[in-house]
Amino acid sequence: MTKSGVRKEGIKGTLTGWLYLAPALAFLIFFMVYPLIDVFIYSFEEGYNSASQTYFGIGGYNYSYVLRDPYFLQAVKNTFILVIFTVPISTILALLISLALNSIDKLKKLFQTIYFLPYVTNTLAVGLVFMILFRKTPYTDGLINLLIKAFGMSAVDFIEGPYWAKMLVLCIYVIWIVMPFKILILTSALASVNPVYYKAARIDGASKTRIFFKITLPMISPMIFYLVITGFIGAFKAYSDAVAIFGVDLNAAGMNTMVGYVYDMLYGDGGGYPSYASAAAIILFAIVLTITVINLIVSKKTSQKG
Amino acid sequence: MDVRLEHLTKVFPSRDKKGSEVVAVNDFNFTIPEGKLIGLLGPSGCGKSTMLYMICGLENPTSGKIYFGDEDVTDIPSEKRGVGLVFQNYALYPHLTVRQNITFPLENLKGEEKLTKEQRNQKALEAAKLVQIDGLMDRKPGEMSGGQQQRVAIARALVKMPKVLLMDEPLSNLDARLRLQTREEIRRIQKATGITTIFVTHDQEEAMSISDMIVVMKDGIFQQMDQPQKVYDDPVNLFVAKFLGTPAINVFEADVKDKKLYIGEDMVMDKVNVKDGPVWCGIRPEGFILDGNGALKCSLTGVDVMGRDTSIVSTNPKMTGLSVRSIISAEDLKLTSKDSVRFNIKRSKTLLFDKESEGRIYYD
Ligand SMILES: Nc1ncnc2c1ncn2[C@@H]1O[C@H](COP(=O)(O)OP(=O)(O)O)[C@@H](O)[C@H]1O
Numbered sequence: 117m118t119k120s121g122v123r124k125e126g127i128k129g130t131l132t133g134w135l136y137l138a139p140a141l142a143f144l145i146f147f148m149v150y151p152l153i154d155v156f157i158y159s160f161e162e163g164y165n166s167a168s169q170t171y172f173g174i175g176g177y178n179y180s181y182v183l184r185d186p187y188f189l190q191a192v193k194n195t196f197i198l199v200i201f202t203v204p205i206s207t208i209l210a211l212l213i214s215l216a217l218n219s220i221d222k223l224k225k226l227f228q229t230i231y232f233l234p235y236v237t238n239t240l241a242v243g244l245v246f247m248i249l250f251r252k253t254p255y256t257d258g259l260i261n262l263l264i265k266a267f268g269m270s271a272v273d274f275i276e277g278p279y280w281a282k283m284l285v286l287c288i289y290v291i292w293i294v295m296p297f298k299i300l301i302l303t304s305a306l307a308s309v310n311p312v313y314y315k316a317a318r319i320d321g322a323s324k325t326r327i328f329f330k331i332t333l334p335m336i337s338p339m340i341f342y343l344v345i346t347g348f349i350g351a352f353k354a355y356s357d358a359v360a361i362f363g364v365d366l367n368a369a370g371m372n373t374m375v376g377y378v379y380d381m382l383y384g385d386g387g388g389y390p391s392y393a394s395a396a397a398i399i400l401f402a403i404v405l406t407i408t409v410i411n412l413i414v415s416k417k418t419s420q421k422g
Numbered sequence: 423m424d425v426r427l428e429h430l431t432k433v434f435p436s437r438d439k440k441g442s443e444v445v446a447v448n449d450f451n452f453t454i455p456e457g458k459l460i461g462l463l464g465p466s467g468c469g470k471s472t473m474l475y476m477i478c479g480l481e482n483p484t485s486g487k488i489y490f491g492d493e494d495v496t497d498i499p500s501e502k503r504g505v506g507l508v509f510q511n512y513a514l515y516p517h518l519t520v521r522q523n524i525t526f527p528l529e530n531l532k533g534e535e536k537l538t539k540e541q542r543n544q545k546a547l548e549a550a551k552l553v554q555i556d557g558l559m560d561r562k563p564g565e566m567s568g569g570q571q572q573r574v575a576i577a578r579a580l581v582k583m584p585k586v587l588l589m590d591e592p593l594s595n596l597d598a599r600l601r602l603q604t605r606e607e608i609r610r611i612q613k614a615t616g617i618t619t620i621f622v623t624h625d626q627e628e629a630m631s632i633s634d635m636i637v638v639m640k641d642g643i644f645q646q647m648d649q650p651q652k653v654y655d656d657p658v659n660l661f662v663a664k665f666l667g668t669p670a671i672n673v674f675e676a677d678v679k680d681k682k683l684y685i686g687e688d689m690v691m692d693k694v695n696v697k698d699g700p701v702w703c704g705i706r707p708e709g710f711i712l713d714g715n716g717a718l719k720c721s722l723t724g725v726d727v728m729g730r731d732t733s734i735v736s737t738n739p740k741m742t743g744l745s746v747r748s749i750i751s752a753e754d755l756k757l758t759s760k761d762s763v764r765f766n767i768k769r770s771k772t773l774l775f776d777k778e779s780e781g782r783i784y785y786d
């Protein structure tokens with residue numbers, strides 16, 4: 117075949133490729149890119165009224181309002197605490213559980229199923245269980261408080277009590293919710309490591325810890341990075357988790373998240389402010405984008421260093 | 423240091439409830455002399471890898487003992503045995519460079535044996551030079567050819583100067599040319615280091631060409647151990663005779679009557695000093711002499727010219743294979759007929775085996 121023939125083939129190939137992608141791309145543009153641009157524009161329109169579709173002017177006022185709103189600052193703080201604690205803890209716990217699961221032969225399937233159950237359970241149902249476990253009412257202290265008292269400490273109201281207690285419950289809840297998926301991914305990642313590497317390492321005299329850090333971890337690192345990146349994004353977008361435990365009035369409980377703030381600005385009791393909601397959403401978007409880019413750079417660097 | 427196996431046995435439990443257990447290695451006894459290269463030879467699934475894994479400590483024997491010199495190493499963990507193993511698929515750590523792969527075993531040394539980074543890199547470089555990959559130290563395994571990866575695997579196995587080097591079908595993933603080259607290389611490296619080496623293969627030609635001694639096994643059972651040529655010339659049973667040699671030995675159903683050997687109606691050999699009855703008669707391809715008045719009559723199928731030699735393909739009603747292959751040197755090739763051919767046979771290339779046990783029958 118001649119050179120130009122090859123080139124033609126290449127162009128034709130790309131064209132078919134784009135053709136295959138077209139439906140998905142159309143959906144993406146229509147439901148993701150267009151709304152994003154729209155939200156971006158809203159966020160600069162001051163005093164936008166959705167009923168009359170009018171606004172006073174263009175500028176950064178929405179941002180300065182949102183950034184000075186104590187509810188928003190509280191939501192940012194809550195969200196960051198949630199991200200910083202739940203992502204590493206849930207990933208490490210899931211890794212430990214997966215390692216344990218991978219090292220047993222008998223009943224492995226049974227345990228894998230058990231660990232996966234929370235994933236297929238309704239989050240609100242899990243929230244209800246958490247409430248029953250942690251809540252302190254005039255009639256009962258709840259199961260967790262009974263345990264705490266058994267160790268000689270005093271009972272705490274985790275649902276309507278101090279901030280740290282509520283944050284603790286929320287973190288435990290989020291970790292509990294996200295773990296099954298991570299365990300599923302990590303057990304299959306571990307199982308896919310060719311056992312011959314472990315044999316080689318044993319002959320080479322590597323200790324268990326060295327095998328883990330030098331062989332297992334690098335080999336499953338793409339999956340870990342995947343879980344960390346999606347974990348960060350998921351935690352930044354947390355909302356229903358807080359609702360499941362603390363109800364819809366999250367601002368009053370001091371447990372709002374950034375997505376919760378956006379929602380409240382749109383539809384909540386004090387809602388009807390799409391401009392503020394848009395500004396908050398864009399801020400959230402910027403944060404998630406930055407963190408994800410950093411994550412990707414770190415993961416690239418690490419895998420290159422190998 | 424020699425390696426001695428005593429009644430070494432490995433039984434794998436059945437995988438499911440109904441299946442039967444697998445005796446992968448059955449009561450093996452032999453001694454591998456110090457500094458020699460031993461070819462462990464047998465068909466796939468006969469327990470060669472299992473044997474190797476027991477010697478290096480990755481599998482525990484069901485029963486029996488393994489000695490390195492005078493030391494009983496049966497219960498010693500593999501990292502303390504001082505063995506190097508080259509895996510069939512190399513098992514190089516894909517995320518580490520060649521240098522990191524080779525230094526990996528050194529980094530695990532503890533206590534007095536501990537080495538500094540310079541010492542480790544120095545040793546890695548020496549091992550890499552030995553297998554001639556010292557120019558590729560910063561590559562990753564994925565960026566190298568099969569043959570180069572193989573060398574890295576050998577360097578990694580050698581870098582700790584093991585007392586015993588084990589190789590599990592190290593050439594099976596290479597193409598034919600590279601296989602020839604690499605097996606010479608392995609021979610050279612073994613000679614240079616003098617490390618007692620066990621080389622596993624299912625390819626008899628490979629085993630014959632580089633081994634000081636070969637051990638033939640079948641279904642986990644030891645068959646024969648000797649120098650390659652001796653095993654070829656003097657196999658203990660029909661299995662060993664059939665397993666060694668290309669083209670393979672030609673096996674006929676034959677009968678002994680009054681000290682004469684008959685293949686069908688043809689009396690092919692006399693003074694056969696065994697009792698009357700049916701036997702297996704094996705004739706090596708080079709054991710045929712083309713002769714217009716020869717004793718053994720066959721129908722001619724074709725002639726393959728293979729350079730210096732010529733292979734005559736024929737058939738005989740009493741043969742067990744698909745055809746009778748004989749190798750005749752080109753100058754002796756004088757065919758008298760287009761569809762039949764007659765041979766005399768060489769006594770030294772004709773082997774008899776018991777019809778039932780398939781054990782060797784000596785007739786002189
Ligand atoms: N871990 C194991 N569990 C059960 N059976 C095994 C195991 N490893 C090997 N076997 C069986 O033992 C026999 C010998 O296997 P192997 O040593 O790998 O043979 P070879 O290396 O000669 O091809 C085979 O029948 C194989 O199925």
Ligand SMILES: [Mg+2]
Nearest residue numbers: 470471472590
């Ligand atoms: Mg094998």
